[in-house]
Amino acid sequence: MNKSIVFYIIGWILNIEAALMVPSAVCSAVYGEKSGFAFLIAMALCLLFGIPLSLRKPKNKVFFAKEGFVTVALTWIVASIMGALPFYLSGQIPSYVDALFEIVSGFTTTGSSILTDIESLDKGMLFWRSFSHWIGGMGILVFMLAIIPMAGGESIHIMRAESPGPSVEKMVPRMKSTAMTLYKIYLEMTLVQIVLLLIGRTPLYDALTLTFGTAGTGGFSVKNDSLASYTYYQQTVITIFMFLFGVNFNVYFLMTMKKFKDALKCEELKWYAIIVVTAIILISLNTGGVTGFFGAVHDSAFQVSSIITTTGYSTLDFNNWPTFSKSILVILMFIGACAGSTGGGIKVSRIVILFKSICNEISYQMHKRSVKVLKFEGKKIANEILRSIHVYFAVYMFIFAFSLLIISLDNFDFTTSFTSVVTTLNNIGPGLEKVGPMGNFSEFSPLSKFVLIFDMLTGRLEIFPMLMLFKIGKDNIMSHKLKLIR
Amino acid sequence: MKIIIVGCGKVGSALAEQLDKEGHDIVLVDKKREPLNSVTDTIDVMGIEGSGTSYRTLLDAGIETADLLIAVTGSDELNLLCCLIARKASNCRTIARVRNPQYNEEIEFIKKELGLCMTINPELEAAMEMERLIKIPSAVKIETFARGKAELLKFHVPEHSVLDGMKIADLSNTLHCKILICVVERGEQLYIPSGSFMLHSNDTISFIASPQNAIDFFGKAGIYAHDIKNFMIVGGSTITEYLAQRLVKSDINIKIIEQNRERCEELSELLPNALIINANATDRNILLEEGIEEADAFASLTNFDEENIILSLYAKKHSGAKIFTKITRLTYDDITAEMPLGIIVNPKLITADSILQYARAMQNSMGSNLETLYRIVEDKVEALEFLANDNAKLLGVPLEALSLRPNILVSCINRNGEIIIPTGKDYIQAGDTVVVVTTNKGLKDLNDILL
Numbered sequence: 001m002n003k004s005i006v007f008y009i010i011g012w013i014l015n016i017e018a019a020l021m022v023p024s025a026v027c028s029a030v031y032g033e034k035s036g037f038a039f040l041i042a043m044a045l046c047l048l049f050g051i052p053l054s055l056r057k058p059k060n061k062v063f064f065a066k067e068g069f070v071t072v073a074l075t076w077i078v079a080s081i082m083g084a085l086p087f088y089l090s091g092q093i094p095s096y097v098d099a100l101f102e103i104v105s106g107f108t109t110t111g112s113s114i115l116t117d118i119e120s121l122d123k124g125m126l127f128w129r130s131f132s133h134w135i136g137g138m139g140i141l142v143f144m145l146a147i148i149p150m151a152g153g154e155s156i157h158i159m160r161a162e163s164p165g166p167s168v169e170k171m172v173p174r175m176k177s178t179a180m181t182l183y184k185i186y187l188e189m190t191l192v193q194i195v196l197l198l199i200g201r202t203p204l205y206d207a208l209t210l211t212f213g214t215a216g217t218g219g220f221s222v223k224n225d226s227l228a229s230y231t232y233y234q235q236t237v238i239t240i241f242m243f244l245f246g247v248n249f250n251v252y253f254l255m256t257m258k259k260f261k262d263a264l265k266c267e268e269l270k271w272y273a274i275i276v277v278t279a280i281i282l283i284s285l286n287t288g289g290v291t292g293f294f295g296a297v298h299d300s301a302f303q304v305s306s307i308i309t310t311t312g313y314s315t316l317d318f319n320n321w322p323t324f325s326k327s328i329l330v331i332l333m334f335i336g337a338c339a340g341s342t343g344g345g346i347k348v349s350r351i352v353i354l355f356k357s358i359c360n361e362i363s364y365q366m367h368k369r370s371v372k373v374l375k376f377e378g379k380k381i382a383n384e385i386l387r388s389i390h391v392y393f394a395v396y397m398f399i400f401a402f403s404l405l406i407i408s409l410d411n412f413d414f415t416t417s418f419t420s421v422v423t424t425l426n427n428i429g430p431g432l433e434k435v436g437p438m439g440n441f442s443e444f445s446p447l448s449k450f451v452l453i454f455d456m457l458t459g460r461l462e463i464f465p466m467l468m469l470f471k472i473g474k475d476n477i478m479s480h481k482l483k484l485i486r
Numbered sequence: 487m488k489i490i491i492v493g494c495g496k497v498g499s500a501l502a503e504q505l506d507k508e509g510h511d512i513v514l515v516d517k518k519r520e521p522l523n524s525v526t527d528t529i530d531v532m533g534i535e536g537s538g539t540s541y542r543t544l545l546d547a548g549i550e551t552a553d554l555l556i557a558v559t560g561s562d563e564l565n566l567l568c569c570l571i572a573r574k575a576s577n578c579r580t581i582a583r584v585r586n587p588q589y590n591e592e593i594e595f596i597k598k599e600l601g602l603c604m605t606i607n608p609e610l611e612a613a614m615e616m617e618r619l620i621k622i623p624s625a626v627k628i629e630t631f632a633r634g635k636a637e638l639l640k641f642h643v644p645e646h647s648v649l650d651g652m653k654i655a656d657l658s659n660t661l662h663c664k665i666l667i668c669v670v671e672r673g674e675q676l677y678i679p680s681g682s683f684m685l686h687s688n689d690t691i692s693f694i695a696s697p698q699n700a701i702d703f704f705g706k707a708g709i710y711a712h713d714i715k716n717f718m719i720v721g722g723s724t725i726t727e728y729l730a731q732r733l734v735k736s737d738i739n740i741k742i743i744e745q746n747r748e749r750c751e752e753l754s755e756l757l758p759n760a761l762i763i764n765a766n767a768t769d770r771n772i773l774l775e776e777g778i779e780e781a782d783a784f785a786s787l788t789n790f791d792e793e794n795i796i797l798s799l800y801a802k803k804h805s806g807a808k809i810f811t812k813i814t815r816l817t818y819d820d821i822t823a824e825m826p827l828g829i830i831v832n833p834k835l836i837t838a839d840s841i842l843q844y845a846r847a848m849q850n851s852m853g854s855n856l857e858t859l860y861r862i863v864e865d866k867v868e869a870l871e872f873l874a875n876d877n878a879k880l881l882g883v884p885l886e887a888l889s890l891r892p893n894i895l896v897s898c899i900n901r902n903g904e905i906i907i908p909t910g911k912d913y914i915q916a917g918d919t920v921v922v923v924t925t926n927k928g929l930k931d932l933n934d935i936l937l
Contacts (some may be wrong), residue, residue: 064527065527065738155530156526156527156530157527170526170531172511172532173488173511173512173513173530173531173532174511174530175530176530177511381521
């Protein structure tokens with residue numbers, strides 16, 4: 001494997017991360033918080049490692065899928081390790097494992113927190129926590145691709161490994177312009193939401209942090225009660241934008257190209273909308289008795305958008321909802337947002353394709369000689385993609401089962417253990433019971449926290465990059481052992 | 487520029503790679519997924535799966551905003567139809583690969599009626615290049631400039647040559663030749679030589695001259711140059727056909743060895759003056775029997791690279807002929823480069839080169855006085871053809887009085903069709919086209935050559 005290029009890219013990521021800490025440091029300075037110095041130290045550390053690595057331009061240009069996966073996995077780990085430093089160095093989160101959990105939850109746009117009292121943290125720290133959602137939403141490497149000139153085809157491997165969805169394609173011929181287009185759409189939508197929130201008399205600080213959480217489909221709030229204390233207008237704006245950020249960005253790209261017909265033809269979008277509307281109706285009917293019908297629609301719309309896009313904001317404690325509604329939410333957690341959006345989960349497109357392949361299989365079992373091509377978005381699904389989706393689903397279930405097993409050691413009730421894995425593996429945020437919208441993850445043991453950190457990273461990077469790391473690590477150890485034997 | 491390439495074969499992918507390096511936005515279109523993937527995985531281009539003759543696919547590829555469409559699929563008809571649809575869909579320029587000899591005769595008509603900017607016939611291009619090299623046997627590579635009026639010729643300086651140890655400044659005094667040495671390759675090193683530069687044997691020299699002066703120079707410099715009389719070709723491919731047709735007019739004895747009886751008859755009909763032999767050339771006695779030892783030139787042009795390599799090596803051993811070897815797959819070019827295979831003929835690469843020249847010229851014609859751009863000597867040196875307009879700051883100044891940037895050589899001036907190989911006394915007038923040879927990349931304007 002070409003290690004020099006991997007280190008080179010990681011070096012650049014560290015430099016970029018240092019730059020991305022600047023807004024948070026400024027925020028600390030504005031509020032006159034001493035904890036802001038932690039950002040300066042963390043930035044210095046990032047640059048200390050980043051600059052020497054990024055200056056060594058690799059001569060060996062070999063870069064294939066393997067390098068892409070490893071780069072992405074290592075980048076996210078390194079970025080998280082450095083990103084946790086401000087929390088830890090400022091003493092605002094005294095345990096490093098907790099700080100790491102918090103920042104991984106931020107970068108992976110999960111939104112699960114170990115904080116028991118969020119409001120006791122300094123504003124600068126909470127800003128960094130929310131801003132990490134915004135960075136992680138579209139991906140830090142895609143950001144790098146947009147600004148750092150990379151020669152040749154390595155960029156497509158990085159993009160494939162970092163961007164969610166069964167098959168990642170470029171929108172325009174150049175990777176750099178593709179990445180820039182994505183970030184442009186992302187930035188514009190973010191700005192529109194900020195403006196809309198400001199119009200609703202939201203304080204600037206809240207508008208920014210809420211928008212970061214929505215855009216990245218993260219879910220960190222700066223208040224203990226998540227979004228319960230915000231106005232009807234603010235909640236509605238966020239409901240709409242959560243839904244919008246869960247849509248495949250290809251749709252927006254087609255719209256900017258003025259191809260509205262093509263954009264609305266998107267099959268995934270259609271299914272996404274159907275699922276959301278059905279879930280809202282069912283939950284409204286199920287919970288309607290308590291707050292009246294319109295209140296129920298408002299609440300369920302908010303919660304459904306929040307959960308299916310894997311944001312994880314909440315306006316109420318849905319832990320108190322009837323079991324039927326809670327079950328719908330848990331199912332939505334698995335489905336997740338559209339491929340090519342900032343959301344997590346299994347992705348609507350995978351679910352639809354899996355469903356179609358089940359139908360195909362049933363008809364095949366009945367008519368052994370039948371030939372049926374599986375189509376999605378009007379195109380034939382290649383066998384490799386179909387296979388990778390099946391494998392993805394299988395691996396996903398295995399990881400889920402193993403994680404659940406280890407979490408169970410903490411001996412919480414089953415719902416807590418189960419939903420804590422669901423919510424981290426799908427990058428949502430809140431689960432049910434102890435980890436419900438009003439609860440948090442502070443009571444878990446360090447071992448469980450590490451498992452959940454792994455789940456969050458695995459979920460965000462869609463499993464394979466992280467597994468690839470294990471495989472390569474194992475191969476290295478094996479070859480090392482062989483050398484020792486000789 | 488935004489360029490769509492239809493057909494992701496050898497030519498298509500070679501073009502994509504080079505054009506991508508030169509900063510164009512490339513969209514590749516092919517019916518099959520696998521070849522596309524193998525290209526998009528290594529270079530930064532977009533692949534679209536679909537038929538190039540489908541309007542829908544071309545729209546997906548962004549034909550509306552494209553500047554150029556290049557159709558290089560395996561089928562002529564597909565290429566032509568694709569270009570036609572592209573022309574109707576937008577006002578982009580189109581290039582088609584058309585290789586069928588039958589179309590070739592009517593190519594001007596097709597070009598005009600279908601609105602094509604350029605058609606390219608790989609086999610014909612290869613045959614033309616070989617023809618030039620046969621006519622000037624001392625050269626190993628010839629490129630044409632100034633619309634064919636000047637040529638850039640490359641040759642190796644043999645041992646014990648008059649040129650060994652000669653300074654470039656003394657060339658014109660001792661040999662009285664109007665040539666200009668542009669590039670000297672010595673081992674891995676490249677030089678844009680000045681007058682005091684000393685030549686050595688085993689150097690590879692590229693110089694500019696008119697075709698007549700070049701022959702004159704080779705004669706005077708005593709570089710082996712006896713004319714080619716006997717030319718033996720193995721393999722009766724399309725290149726053979728084109729080449730023989732072009733050479734038949736000159737008094738060269740052409741002998742073609744082809745295995746297939748029917749093809750032999752076809753060739754014999756087309757080429758009454760050539761000697762067609764129906765035999766398997768890999769049988770070693772055949773080549774000896776047919777007089778390989780007397781051949782002045784030998785070309786192995788069968789459809790099998792391996793066979794061509796072996797035949798050329800055999801010919802090298804048994805004769806002093808100038809050797810041409812057709813190699814289509816360039817995967818192992820680092821190995822074949824070390825073999826004494828003479829001149830490597832690769833129709834696909836020639837095709838890609840011609841299209842690249844067109845694309846570069848098109849790119850440069852956008853708001854620049856650069857007319858054409860050639861990459862020579864393995865892309866390390868650029869030869870640029872500029873139009874000297876009234877804005878040029880060096881008009882009327884003798885070249886020796888100009889302070890040029892290092893590694894730049896004004897190597898040829900085309901004044902109303904007359905080729906001037908400049909000395910220090912010559913100067914540039916408005917309206918001239920000037921060929922500048924340089925190792926510096928990125929010259930955009932004639933004024934850029936000044937310090």
